[in-house]
Amino acid sequence: xATVSDILAQRFGPxxxxxxxxxxxxxxxxxxxxxxxxxxxxxxxDVDEVREIVRICADHRVxxxxxxAGTSLEGHxxxxxxxxxxxxxxxxxxxxxxxxxxxxxxxxxxxRKALNTHLRDTGLFFPIDPGADASLGGxxxxxxxxxxxxxxxxxxDVVLALQAVMxxxxxxxxxxxxxxxxxxxxxxxxxxxxxxxxxxxxxxxLRLTGIPEAMSSAVCSFPSVEAACDAVIATFQFGLPMARxxxxxxxxxxxxxxxxxxxxxxxxxxLLEFHGSEAGVAEQAATFGEVARDxxxxxxEWTTDPAERTRLWQARHDAYWAIRALxxxxxxxxxxxxxxLSRLAEAVTRSQQECERIGLTGPVLGHVGDGNFxxxxxxxxxxxxERAKAREYLSWLAELAISMEGTCTGxxxxxxxxxxxxxxxLGAGAVNMMRAIKTAVDPLNIMNPGKIL
Amino acid sequence: xATVSDILAQRFGPxxxxxxxxxxxxxxxxxxxxxxxxxxxxxxxDVDEVREIVRICADHRVxxxxxxAGTSLEGHxxxxxxxxxxxxxxxxxxxxxxxxxxxxxxxxxxxRKALNTHLRDTGLFFPIDPGADASLGGxxxxxxxxxxxxxxxxxxDVVLALQAVMxxxxxxxxxxxxxxxxxxxxxxxxxxxxxxxxxxxxxxxLRLTGIPEAMSSAVCSFPSVEAACDAVIATFQFGLPMARxxxxxxxxxxxxxxxxxxxxxxxxxxLLEFHGSEAGVAEQAATFGEVARDxxxxxxEWTTDPAERTRLWQARHDAYWAIRALxxxxxxxxxxxxxxLSRLAEAVTRSQQECERIGLTGPVLGHVGDGNFxxxxxxxxxxxxERAKAREYLSWLAELAISMEGTCTGxxxxxxxxxxxxxxxLGAGAVNMMRAIKTAVDPLNIMNPGKIL
Numbered sequence: 001x002a003t004v005s006d007i008l009a010q011r012f013g014p015x016x017x018x019x020x021x022x023x024x025x026x027x028x029x030x031x032x033x034x035x036x037x038x039x040x041x042x043x044x045x046d047v048d049e050v051r052e053i054v055r056i057c058a059d060h061r062v063x064x065x066x067x068x069a070g071t072s073l074e075g076h077x078x079x080x081x082x083x084x085x086x087x088x089x090x091x092x093x094x095x096x097x098x099x100x101x102x103x104x105x106x107x108x109x110x111x112r113k114a115l116n117t118h119l120r121d122t123g124l125f126f127p128i129d130p131g132a133d134a135s136l137g138g139x140x141x142x143x144x145x146x147x148x149x150x151x152x153x154x155x156x157d158v159v160l161a162l163q164a165v166m167x168x169x170x171x172x173x174x175x176x177x178x179x180x181x182x183x184x185x186x187x188x189x190x191x192x193x194x195x196x197x198x199x200x201x202x203x204x205x206l207r208l209t210g211i212p213e214a215m216s217s218a219v220c221s222f223p224s225v226e227a228a229c230d231a232v233i234a235t236f237q238f239g240l241p242m243a244r245x246x247x248x249x250x251x252x253x254x255x256x257x258x259x260x261x262x263x264x265x266x267x268x269x270x271l272l273e274f275h276g277s278e279a280g281v282a283e284q285a286a287t288f289g290e291v292a293r294d295x296x297x298x299x300x301e302w303t304t305d306p307a308e309r310t311r312l313w314q315a316r317h318d319a320y321w322a323i324r325a326l327x328x329x330x331x332x333x334x335x336x337x338x339x340x341l342s343r344l345a346e347a348v349t350r351s352q353q354e355c356e357r358i359g360l361t362g363p364v365l366g367h368v369g370d371g372n373f374x375x376x377x378x379x380x381x382x383x384x385x386e387r388a389k390a391r392e393y394l395s396w397l398a399e400l401a402i403s404m405e406g407t408c409t410g411x412x413x414x415x416x417x418x419x420x421x422x423x424x425x426l427g428a429g430a431v432n433m434m435r436a437i438k439t440a441v442d443p444l445n446i447m448n449p450g451k452i453l
Numbered sequence: 454x455a456t457v458s459d460i461l462a463q464r465f466g467p468x469x470x471x472x473x474x475x476x477x478x479x480x481x482x483x484x485x486x487x488x489x490x491x492x493x494x495x496x497x498x499d500v501d502e503v504r505e506i507v508r509i510c511a512d513h514r515v516x517x518x519x520x521x522a523g524t525s526l527e528g529h530x531x532x533x534x535x536x537x538x539x540x541x542x543x544x545x546x547x548x549x550x551x552x553x554x555x556x557x558x559x560x561x562x563x564x565r566k567a568l569n570t571h572l573r574d575t576g577l578f579f580p581i582d583p584g585a586d587a588s589l590g591g592x593x594x595x596x597x598x599x600x601x602x603x604x605x606x607x608x609x610d611v612v613l614a615l616q617a618v619m620x621x622x623x624x625x626x627x628x629x630x631x632x633x634x635x636x637x638x639x640x641x642x643x644x645x646x647x648x649x650x651x652x653x654x655x656x657x658x659l660r661l662t663g664i665p666e667a668m669s670s671a672v673c674s675f676p677s678v679e680a681a682c683d684a685v686i687a688t689f690q691f692g693l694p695m696a697r698x699x700x701x702x703x704x705x706x707x708x709x710x711x712x713x714x715x716x717x718x719x720x721x722x723x724l725l726e727f728h729g730s731e732a733g734v735a736e737q738a739a740t741f742g743e744v745a746r747d748x749x750x751x752x753x754e755w756t757t758d759p760a761e762r763t764r765l766w767q768a769r770h771d772a773y774w775a776i777r778a779l780x781x782x783x784x785x786x787x788x789x790x791x792x793x794l795s796r797l798a799e800a801v802t803r804s805q806q807e808c809e810r811i812g813l814t815g816p817v818l819g820h821v822g823d824g825n826f827x828x829x830x831x832x833x834x835x836x837x838x839e840r841a842k843a844r845e846y847l848s849w850l851a852e853l854a855i856s857m858e859g860t861c862t863g864x865x866x867x868x869x870x871x872x873x874x875x876x877x878x879l880g881a882g883a884v885n886m887m888r889a890i891k892t893a894v895d896p897l898n899i900m901n902p903g904k905i906l
Binding site: 098099100101102103123124142143144145149153154156157166170171172173174175176177178179180181182183184185186187189190192193194198209210211212213233236237238239241275276277279280283284287338339340341342367370371372401402405406407408409410411412413414418422425426427428429430431432433434436437438439440441452453 | 551552553554555556576577595596597598602606607609610619623624625626627628629630631632633634635636637638639640642643645646647651662663664665666686689690691692694728729730732733736737740791792793794795820823824825854855858859860861862863864865866867871875878879880881882883884885886887889890891892893894905906
């Protein structure tokens with residue numbers, strides 16, 4: 001490590017930093033996982049510099065930990081074995097936008113909001129929105145998604161191609177710019193979600209979407225989580241295209257009301273968005289209203305007014321902060337699981353009951369169109385007993401999701417935090433196959449070791 | 454091989470066949486590639502039998518060639534090194550349909566038409582439709598798509614999970630039944646498109662779609678391929694959701710008119726389908742009509758009448774036969790490439806010009822929403838000079854697509870036929886990575902050797 005440090009310092013000067021504060025900022029700090037700082041942080045500016053860094057690290061068997069915006073939730077940026085954090089901050093250029101093809105090529109440090117700002121005048125947008133303003137390289141690495149996934153998919157659906165530097169220093173281009181291909185193994189999707197354990201993403205070709213002519217939003221309260229989920233299932237079977245369907249449980253609604261000055265009924269609530277033509281979104285909202293009423297909805301409102309829509313969705317996006325404000329002197333510990341839609345109501349209800357049983361506060365937010373939901377546990381700071389309870393709860397929840405044919409992680413990745421459940425979820429065969437691939441691509445195990453496997 | 458033959462004969466009795474006619478039926482016969490028959494064909498009935506077959510073959514280093522419906526086009530089912538064809542014909546059960554979750558679990562020998570027949574009363578359908586009634590295992594293996602891909606994606610988008618027998622005999626489940634997951638490497642999508650070179654698919658969990666309330670179809674003639682492509686680009690940017698957009702060039706229209714007794718204008722033509730509500734599909738067709746007129750469309754008609762819609766789409770689906778009827782004593786040699794949409798008009802036009810220049814007949818059909826198009830070359834039977842010309846044309850076309858940032862194969866796979874272009878398309882880095890994965894998963898190279906790599 002000392003040798004690598006010397007070489008990087010000489011080569012990158014001030015763009016290589018071993019200061020304590022920089023190192024600590026690059027370790028994971030936002031969940032129950034302890035922070036594990038890297039030995040140094042380097043800020044490359046192009047793919048050739050990334051190759052150099054990889055070669056230097058490989059020569060000396062020093063771990064490489066890729067770093068985007070540091071918003072991941074399962075310890076992805078921790079350095080359990082030490083090593084070099086490769087921060088993509090300076091690789092933040094939008095390289096090209098092909099409006100006719102509705103795609104673009106970006107460097108990995110571009111954030112999703114920066115990309116959408118860049119696209120402002122094109123009539124196009126990039127639809128994947130996890131809560132945080134994550135970097136696109138990081139979003140690809142963790143197979144991120146968010147509220148739009150029910151309509152626009154996850155990162156696996158919008159990454160057309162990647163350029164990555166492999167542990168050998170070789171540069172791989174996974175695909176070309178065609179929208180569709182059947183040319184060999186799907187390396188694009190193998191890299192998406194590989195959490196930096198196979199290579200360092202240095203460029204992304206992304207599919208964009210035309211901004212719809214019109215959008216409408218609806219809020220709709222239900223007597224129970226079950227009634228809300230049944231309404232969603234019925235709506236899908238109706239073939240109604242929804243752009244977003246978010247579930248808030250009663251406790252989340254209470255938090256949001258308090259935080260955002262709203263007066264929504266404090267029962268389970270769905271927040272929806274429809275994208276289409278003016279007539280289309282009006283019709284869709286009306287149809288959904290009927291389905292909702294059939295499922296016992298007590299209040300239903302919809303709007304196409306941009307200010308009103310923004311106000312509603314801002315409240316949803318602020319839900320994390322609203323929930324934190326429920327217990328301001330606590331740490332928030334966010335987790336997520338995903339189950340088949342038919343099991344969602346039961347999964348959410350049991351999650352709430354278990355929280356109550358063990359005496360934890362854990363409001364639920366759900367991307368209900370995908371069967372994906374988040375529990376945000378509020379843990380008194382420095383309270384080891386409560387933290388232990390929370391860790392037990394996380395295991396319980398992961399196992400619940402797996403027992404329902406679901407996954408222990410819908411959109412946060414495995415990282416360090418969910419490694420214990422991977423084999424329970426997929427079986428030894430799949431984990432052995434992942435390990436075989438990892439060993440083949442990264443025989444020295446220098447790429448983000450200690451994550452996923 | 455002789456030992457394996459004896460063991461399989463003893464174990465599987467009449468379900469193992471080494472007869473010449475059975476072997477020849479299992480070799481590839483429909484393109485310019487010479488047929489290479491396997492040494493025997495076995496018909497397993499469940500995953501345990503597949504494991505047995507794989508173990509027997511692995512013990513004796515005998516190649517395994519998976520076989521679905523035999524409709525692939527790039528030599529996937531050929532046995533260049535001999536070995537055992539594993540025909541999934543008897544593994545043809547739909548194991549479960551989860552209507553609320555809109556998914557199903559099937560064995561690999563179920564064909565797409567059989568699945569849709571099974572789903573008849575559920576309000577759901579399986580949307581991927583390559584021309585042939587392929588098996589779902591085969592469609593996953595070649596990452597198939599078809600006319601609906603612009604709306605519903607390709608096999609990579611609808612396969613939620615796979616079960617496969619690895620060369621080691623181990624059974625891998627790639628994912629569970631959740632619609633979304635970020636749990637480790639995306640083995641599902643690594644297996645989809647791997648053409649049987651990594652393992653034998655023994656079960657698929659597939660995403661289904663609600664049958665839309667209404668469908669409308671439109672036909673629309675254009676003065677040139679360029680005008681048609683420009684209309685499609687404009688329509689996308691308008692955000693109009695199209696379920697299908699098929700291009701026929703003038704020669705294809707002529708063939709279809711003659712074959713199906715239609716009287717479409719013999720100029721480039723788009724055939725479209727819209728899915729949605731009654732009002733939605735009417736509005737979408739009308740909007741497209743306006744866009745088309747802006748781009749010089751000379752004739753535009755639309756209908757929601759089922760009989761009329763069926764007649765139009767039947768003509769499209771019969772186009773392959775219509776084209777063959779242009780020169781009844783010829784062989785048809787179908788190829789496909791895919792380019793970014795902005796290059797499609799130029800790619801199609803140059804493909805036509807090159808055909809004319811070298812004196813071949815090659816009408817063009819395109820899944821134009823994806824930038825994907827097929828050229829069907831009509832080659833006089835037993836005419837070695839014309840076959841040689843056709844082979845040269847195929848190389849020329851693959852290189853053209855690659856030069857336009859596209860792919861040499863949009864939906865037919867690499868197989869044997871396109872191996873020569875893989876490195877030109879993706880570079881040595883990607884091909885090396887594929888090779889490393891192949892070697893790690895199948896160190897004895899027994900799974901469909903001689904395909905892709």
